[in-house]
Amino acid sequence: MSGKLQKYEPTVKEVIRLIGGKENIQGAAHCATRLRIVTDDQDKISVKDIEQLEFVKGAFIAGDQLQIIFGAGTVNDVYKVFQQQAGMDDMSLSDVKGASAKKQNAFQRGIKALSDVFVQIIPGLLAAALLMGITGLLSQPGVFGERAVVEMFPAITGINRFIQIMSTGIFTILPLLVVWSATKRFGGNPVLGLVIGAIMLHPDLGNAYAVASGEVDAELINILGLNVELVGFQGGIIVALLMGLVVAKLDNFFTRVVPDMIKLFLAPFLTVTLSGLLLFIIVGPIGRFLAEGLTSSLLWATENLGVVGFVLFAGVQQVIVITGLHHVIGAVEAQLIADTGLNFIMPLMSVALMGQGGAVLGYLYLRWHDKKARQIGISSFGSILFGISEPALFGINVRYKFPLIAGCIASAIAGAYVFLLNINALGFGATAVPGIAIISTTGGGHLHYVIANVAALALGAVFTAAYGKVKNPSFDV
Known part of the structure; x- marks a missing residue:
């Protein structure tokens, strides 16, 4: 050694x-x-x-x-x-x-599987969201003056148009990527997932958005006595997740039961054919129903619960992280972006994170004399700035309880600010400092995002330090 x-x-x-x-x-x-x-x-x-x-x-x-x-x-x-x-x-x-x-139990494994599906896709989504942020800065008036940057400097119009095209590419094939990743995650041949994903977005199918708006009439065909509408699955994230599971299970089944002599061509043929039928007859309608219900519920909550809904979500989001159930939120965010183009969940997750970061700063203030406490606190806070809260949660806040509560209260207050200033993101997968890249510029979004996060940070620190000074809790846990 x-x-x-x-x-x-x-x-x-x-x-x-x-x-x-x-x-x-x-x-x-x-x-x-x-x-x-x-x-x-x-x-x-x-x-x-x-x-x-x-x-x-x-x-x-x-x-x-x-x-x-x-x-x-x-x-x-x-x-x-x-x-x-x-x-x-x-x-x-x-x-x-x-x-x-x-x-882990079956429920925990299911939640983890959903998270794993999006892990491989998130880098592409972040790149696209960053490009969206750049073109938003260039195209929207009021960012750097009364006129948009492209109006002040016409020479960069071509560059901006190029960035616009690059920023939307991944979203046009997102269901395909989700099927591929889900099929791979659930143990099937990911190439077969790509095939089903391509079928979901086939140009001969009526565009889902055009059909929904009444611009296009869906072609109706009869399959074994069943009437099937040939409508594409643009934005069908939930459908894509379900199809990834279906393709993987069918692939494994046919690979196991088909004789080796004819397995090479027959197993993929049966998997793709049966998966395609299930897509249009069963999985597609169910997935669309679930997706519409999910988006409608979220929009209903924002319209009817208003600031209360935002406060509650921001206040408890990091408690959800402790349980591990937060991984499923990525799928919800992806569906929300597909349906509305915006993501109001991400700013709430960011202020929830920063509230816990503020609690860590309050803890550091109370225990600065303790070298080991400083090491843990500084390291944990560094992780918070880049969107990782587990070290702070399990190393400090959950351990001593009152920093966790103080952080949740601070986050809830900042969540109200997110609602009142209508802060939205264009993507998901990044929070805290990296999250700036995916915030919508509408209404001074970047500035208000920074204010909301700094407010959560400051309030978390103040609440934690104040409680520690008044109550003088024991740190011998």
Whole structure:
């Protein structure tokens, strides 16, 4: 072992001891800042003692994983030492997630699967949303003056038009990408998912938006006595998710039962044919009904509950994160964007996050004299700024309770501001600082987004610090 790595050996040995020894380790990997360990028995883990170790900036249990914060760069070296000391093979982060998923119940696995479907798509959505933000800045009057930038500088009109085209490309094929990703996630051949996705958007089908507006009449055909409308599935995110599951299950079934001699061509043929029939006869209508109900419910809540609905969502969103159920929100956001072009959920999620970040700052104020508390607090707050709240939640706020409550109150107040100033996003998947890229410019959206997040941050810090000063709570947990 090199001299550079030797300094981490005592810490790693203690980590292994404090998690119940080598025999309790099911798998381990690392992300950018954290060592992530899946154990057989979590009762053997002493998180409090792990937090006191040298180089450790925080530790918490999220779901079925023990996550120990070492920081960028350091965690890579610590992981190498951990591998050697634990006598384990190299595992990828997806392997560890898979090992963790085996210990989850069916509902938890379902929620995680929905999250996994969108993980691979989000980078493309973020790129498109950023391009939308750029063209919005260039095209909308009032951003940099009374006239739009393209009016003040006509020479960039062509560039702006090019950016507009690039920004909308992914949304024209989003259902196709969702079917591909869902089919892959549920264990089917993703190429067959692409085929079904292409069928959903086939140009010979009536455009779903045009049919809905009455501009186009849908062609009606008869299949085995059933009348089927040939309407496309533009914006059909829920349908695409359901079809990914259908394609994967059918692919696995036919691959298993079709004789090897004819499997190569017959299994895909049966999968695509039956999936296509189910798409138009059963899954499509059900998916459309669910999607319409989901969007209508959200819009009803904003129109009828008004500021109350925004306050409630912003106030409890990070509590939902603690349960792990927040992963499903991505699917809701995608459907909302497909139906309305805007996403009012993302700004609420951002202020909810920043409220917890403010609570961390309040905690830091109260415990600045404690070196270990500073390490955990600063590291957690850094993660908050880039949209990751788990270190703050499990390392500080949930642990001491009152910072969590203070952050939720601050977030609820900022949620009211989001409602009153009508702040919306053009995409999803990013919050906090990165979220600026996907905020709609309408009505000074960027400025109000910053104000809302800073307000949540400041209020969370003030509420936490004030409670700590008045009540003088014990931090010996």
